[in-house]
Amino acid sequence: MKALVKLAYEDGALEVRQVDEPTAGQGKVLVRVHTVGVCGSDIHMWHDSQSKSSKGVLPVTLGHESAGVITEVGDGVIGWAVGDRVVCETAAAICGACALCRSGRYNLCPWREGYGLKRDGAMAEYVVAEPRVLHRIPEGVGYEAAATTEPYAVAYNAVVERAGVKPGQLVVIQGAGAIGINALQLAVLNGAGTTVVLGTAMDAHRLAGAKALGADHIVDISSDDPMGLIGTLHDGLGADLVVDATGVSAALQQSMELVRPGGAIAKVGWGPQPLGFTLDPLVKKAVTLYGCYSHTWSTWEAVLRLFASGRLHPEAIIGGAYPIEEWETAFGAMQRGENIKSVIRMPFGLEDVAGAAR
Numbered sequence: 001m002k003a004l005v006k007l008a009y010e011d012g013a014l015e016v017r018q019v020d021e022p023t024a025g026q027g028k029v030l031v032r033v034h035t036v037g038v039c040g041s042d043i044h045m046w047h048d049s050q051s052k053s054s055k056g057v058l059p060v061t062l063g064h065e066s067a068g069v070i071t072e073v074g075d076g077v078i079g080w081a082v083g084d085r086v087v088c089e090t091a092a093a094i095c096g097a098c099a100l101c102r103s104g105r106y107n108l109c110p111w112r113e114g115y116g117l118k119r120d121g122a123m124a125e126y127v128v129a130e131p132r133v134l135h136r137i138p139e140g141v142g143y144e145a146a147a148t149t150e151p152y153a154v155a156y157n158a159v160v161e162r163a164g165v166k167p168g169q170l171v172v173i174q175g176a177g178a179i180g181i182n183a184l185q186l187a188v189l190n191g192a193g194t195t196v197v198l199g200t201a202m203d204a205h206r207l208a209g210a211k212a213l214g215a216d217h218i219v220d221i222s223s224d225d226p227m228g229l230i231g232t233l234h235d236g237l238g239a240d241l242v243v244d245a246t247g248v249s250a251a252l253q254q255s256m257e258l259v260r261p262g263g264a265i266a267k268v269g270w271g272p273q274p275l276g277f278t279l280d281p282l283v284k285k286a287v288t289l290y291g292c293y294s295h296t297w298s299t300w301e302a303v304l305r306l307f308a309s310g311r312l313h314p315e316a317i318i319g320g321a322y323p324i325e326e327w328e329t330a331f332g333a334m335q336r337g338e339n340i341k342s343v344i345r346m347p348f349g350l351e352d353v354a355g356a357a358r
Contacts, residue, residue: 037065167191
């Protein structure tokens with residue numbers, strides 16, 4: 001089968017290869033992948049610029065934002081059948097025995113193995129999954145929309161579960177990529193009083209998308225200082241919540257400037273660069289800093305219900321769908337800020353779309 005494989009810890013060491021098709025095996029299912037989303041972390045893996053904590057096992061098939069259909073059910077699997085449409089969480093394996101797993105916080109399991117890092121991921125025609133990570137795609141939700149469940153779950157964890165946006169609050173979102181735009185949608189849905197999305201000149205298209213999805217203000221920080229705007233909003237003391245969805249370490253310095261005394265920062269974006277600045281404003285302002293990582297079963301179920309009800313708009317973030325052979329075009333469109341989200345249609349997805357067109 002075709003798979004997009006990272007071969008070495010080198011810039012550009014990524015290519016489509018023919019690999020052996022897996023089987024379900026005891027206690028697992030085999031999923032035929034329809035659509036898989038491109039994550040910013042996949043782009044980092046392409047350029048070998050990922051965080052040191054994101055070094056996995058090589059060679060490895062990328063992809064952790066997938067939607068597909070079950071084609072094989074292994075012995076001992078109960079409650080799932082061939083033909084079920086599913087999405088897969090990213091925690092391909094957990095220990096299941098540590099205090100975090102046993103208390104439902106398995107996203108933080110020290111022995112967690114994620115798809116596309118330590119386990120072969122879903123940028124392939126088939127992926128193997130434990131029933132523990134499966135969720136049914138609701139009726140009326142298409143595969144492409146379903147493939148965005150994971151980045152919405154990341155944003156949901158940050159905005160709803162960790163920081164807990166309250167109605168009427170001033171929320172500033174740093175970054176106009178998929179996580180930032182999804183965080184915007186969830187902040188609006190949670191009743192934020194005013195929302196501001198920050199980006200750079202390369203984000204012009206994505207900032208326009210943020211405005212269309214309900215942002216009250218958008219700021220290109222390469223030409224405008226957001227502090228001037230923030231000082232005119234609400235009581236002028238700063239944002240109740242700042243969501244860092246940039247993946248750049250230096251963004252935290254701006255977060256500390258924009259947040260109000262007693263406010264909160266939800267840090268979602270990874271940043272491998274050294275800080276080079278003081279964290280004293282966190283103390284001076286008595287700011288709560290939330291580290292936001294991954295998600296759990298209930299997060300995914302909540303997002304899928306919001307898809308089904310039409311309260312979230314995954315179709316608005318998908319800028320293009322590409323066959324796996326055009327992965328570099330898909331990755332590049334996101335890297336250049338042309339797409340909020342690129343998705344890759346595997347052969348099953350291409351067949352499905354072609355069949356629907358006939």
